[in-house]
Amino acid sequence: MFFYLLRKFSKSKVLTLDTIGENVKKAEYAVRxxxxxxxxxxxxxxxxxxxxxxxxxxxxxxGNPQFLGQKPLTWVRQGLSLVVNPRLLDYPELPSYYPPDIIDRSKHLLTRIQGGIGAYSDSQGLLVVRESVAKYIEMRDGIGPSDPADIFTTNGASPSIDIALTVAISSAQDGVMIPIPQYPLYNALITIKKGQAIGYYMDSSDGYWSLNIEEMQRSVDLAKKNHIKPRALVVINPGNPTGQVLSEENMQQIVKFCEINNLVILADEVYQDNVYIPTKKFTSFRKVISQMGTKTELFSFQSLSKGFYGECGIRGGYMEILNIDNQVKDQISKLASIMLCSSTLGQVGIELVLNPPNEQMPSFERYEIEKxxxxxxxxxxxxxxxxxxxxxxxxxxxxxxxxxxxxxxxxxxxxxxxxxxxxxxxxxxxxxxxxxxxxxxxxxxxxxxxxxxxxxxxxxxxxxxxxxxxxxxxxxxxxxxxxxxxxxx
CATH class of the missing domain: 3.90.1150.10 (Aspartate Aminotransferase, domain 1)
Known part of the structure; x- marks a missing residue:
């Protein structure tokens, strides 16, 4: 009994700052x-x-829009409320409050969501959601179909990025190129995964932020000199924290650079709806790679948190893969299945945002005004x-x-x-x-x-x-x- 009490009161914590993973302590996230x-x-x-x-x-x-007063889109919140509480659909008074198009959409979604949103979905995401994502991508890029089988829904874009980096980093000598200035999530995740962050400086000399290929090549060459193997390139477009929108010409240069240096592209495109100057427009890396006819491997990310929707807390997002080896895709599917599934509420939010009301629908005018x-x-x-x-x-x-x-x-x-x-x-x-x-x-x-x-x-x-x-x-x-x-x- 004496020795039991002695151990009970003298035993130190198993987890202390000295005993937790070293890379956890090294990881930093300046935004918070x-x-x-x-x-x-x-x-x-x-x-x-x-x-x-x-x-x-x-x-x-x-970037937390609704915390600072941005109003949620009526279309999205009406759809979410009906899917969350399907009993509302049985109320005869419902058409007095909700337009028929969102009622019909919610009914359609519920017929495709086995067990309702309180049930786990397929680990890759609800098929009805991935079909809407694929349709959106096809309409956005105008270059041919997107395959729902290449789309993975996640709780915002961050888990997608985590999966891509987990796949890309296989040893402590593997490097991931990140723009400087960079979004701190990338450096933190690379550190935790025991990879090497290879910074390349963005050019700001002419009043615009842009990516300079010579600087990127300098960064690759220096990494190799230091026995680091560059494996992937992160591009954030539109930029966080820099606010740039890349031109198609610059993007083509980036794709060629990745071809030459055998790099996978991680395209963070969560701000694709946030373009503010008339001389620029958003173009996806998927479109550029496809038009160039290259086999450059691509992970691209989108989120419900940004754009004009700003639904940060609902946690919806997705990743599309392009030109990824089928055996690697199987491993990505395994990683997704380990986490069971992303939030079904976030998945439905993604569907409602990417498949909005069209001009013939009653909700269209209000949706366009709010947007x-x-x-x-x-x-x-x-x-x-x-x-x-x-x-x-x-x-x-x-x-x-x-x-x-x-x-x-x-x-x-x-x-x-x-x-x-x-x-x-x-x-x-x-x-x-x-x-x-x-x-x-x-x-x-x-x-x-x-x-x-x-x-x-x-x-x-x-x-x-x-x-x-x-x-x-x-x-x-x-x-x-x-x-x-x-x-x-």
């Missing part, structure tokens, strides 16, 4: 990092009566952000062509850099922390995404409601001007 932790502390302080120069915080750190209001507001805010940021001291901002973000560059004085070094942080994190403390605006420092040495950036979203967006930027301008006066050399 130290700055957000500080923001939570400020919220708690305000609740306890502490005074700040602002009343509430303004989260500009993450255009959201996209028009995002377009206006993207332009306003670009214009106002470029009027601010020591800030330059490239065109916000698409997605939901700008990635401005901030020139930092030696005094500011030294002050940041004193407290053990980078200059951009110091700047963003000061902005949080003085304005309540939550930003993400550029160091969390990666940036060229000697440069400093921050990411800011265009999701703040339009009614207060200008005031937000003017408040930030006041902070920025004061910051550079205070830390002038």
């Amino acid at each position: 990092g130290d700055i957000l932790k500080k923001a939570h502390e400020i919220v708690e302080s305000i609740a306890k009566g502490k005074k700040y120069p602002f009343k509430t915080l303004t989260p500009c750190n993450i 255009n209001e959201i996209l028009s507001a995002l377009k206006r805010k993207a332009l306003l952000m670009y214009e106002l940021l470029n009027t601010m001291d020591n800030i330059t901002c490239n065109y916000v062509e698409g997605a939901m973000y700008a990635m401005p560059c901030v020139s930092m004085s030696k005094k500011a850099i030294d002050e940041a070094r004193k407290i053990g942080v980078t200059a951009d994190k110091f700047y963003v922390m000061k902005a949080l403390e003085e304005t309540g605006i939550i930003l993400v420092p550029g160091s969390g995404f990666g940036q060229k040495p000697g440069t400093f950036h921050f990411r800011i979203t265009v999701l703040t409601p339009e009614i207060s967006f200008r005031d937000l930027l003017l408040s930030f301008k006041k902070f920025n001007d004061n910051f550079h006066k205070q830390y002038r050399d």
